[in-house]
Amino acid sequence: MARITNQTTSESVTLLTQHIFGRHPTTSHTVLVMPEASRTHASIFWDGEDWLLQDSSTNGSYVNGKLIQRGTKQRIHIDDVIQFASLDADSWKVESDCPPKSLLVPVTTGLKLIELESLVVLPNEENPEITLYLSPNGHWICESPLGISVLATGDLVGTLDEKWRFIEAKASDETCRIESVELPKSSQLGIFFDVSQNEEHVSLRFILDGYEYDLGQRNHHYLLLLLARKRLEDKEAGVTEAEQGWLDKDLLCKMLGQNEGHVNIQIYRFRKQLVNTFPKSSHLPQPIERRTGEMRFAYANVDISGGSKLTVTSSRKVV
Structure with missing residues (x-):
């Protein structure tokens, strides 16, 4: 993210993709209080490669002491000094010129x-x-x-x-x-659960584009196992793909013996585990889908080995 700092007040501003400076308090992202400034004085924006300052004022803007005329665009970089309306105005120093983030x-x-x-x-x-x-x-x-x-x-x-x-x-x-x-429905994506007989240990493996990733054993894998079983049961019962695997949220909480807040924590931990396993991937499918009052395991290509063969409608409570 790009940041500029007021050298007089030490105010630090994170630049938005299109950042407006001016006296108008409702249309300006950063309000300029000096009377010489225009209501909409200037903007700093990202053009895909660089940050540019464009003046739209009566009195102009200055970059490193050089006047930027109305309508003119000027690229700005680290350590550049910006002043609005006058060389006597507060100086803003460019501390960072990194690309914008959401x-x-x-x-x-x-x-x-x-x-x-x-x-x-x-x-x-x-x-x-x-x-x-x-x-x-x-x-x-x-x-x-x-x-x-x-x-x-x-x-x-x-x-x-x-x-x-x-x-x-x-x-x-x-x-x-x-x-x-919607999640990519790649035929190269496979999910494999290995479950102990007493279901105290659930390990998980991904096969993605021909490579195997071992996610090991984690407590939150049991929640995923329940959702994956429901998806497989519905598939075997002939339920349409769009309706396969949806499980009532309250029923899932009852099966796990946990409240909704703890279930959310487990889902977050698994998502974080995926991010850590695939740190450079922005294309990894999300593992859980939600709709009002229900959730399901997002992956259709699932294999489960071991376990006690209980169905997801069992009243078994997790402790």
Whole structure:
């Protein structure tokens, strides 16, 4: 992310993809208080390769003391000094000129700005009610107990008490349909569960594009095992693919002997495990699909070895 710092006040500003400076308090991302500044004075924006300053004011802007005339664009780099309207105005130093990232800008007072990476949970890792992740086609997806949605710049994200505003690092595709977040149905993807007889130990292996990845044994693999079994049972029963594997959320909690919050933590831990296993992959399918009140294992190509052969409708409680 690019950042500039006011050399007088020490105010640090993270630049949005299209960042507006001016006196107008509602249309400017950074408000300029000096009277010489125009209501919409200048903008700094990312053109795909560099950050550019474009002046749109009456009195102009300055980069390293050079006047930038109205309508003119000027590339800016680290250590450049920017002044708006006058050489006597506060100086803003470019501290970073890295490419933009999608952001969560705090709406609720006291929250921090969040730079989005491959996986983010809200409000925190101890209570992951909402999950944000990057889809294979480059869109940010918001997944909550109510379902999934494609995020667009300006969308509010968060809980009742803690809210952020989503700002995308690139122009939003308003024609994007929810179908665009569907998982790749690659024939090269296989999921293999190895389960002990007492089901206390569940190991997991991925076969992806001809390579095997051993994810070892983890407690959260048992949750995935239950969902995978439901998917296989429905498949064998002739249920259509679109309806295979959906399991009532409350029933899943009862089967595991856990509340919804702990189930969400387990799902997050598995997603984080995938991110750590495939750190450079932005095309890895998401393992869990949700719809209102239900969830299912996303992968259809599943093999389960061992276990007690219980069906997912069993009343067995996990302790």
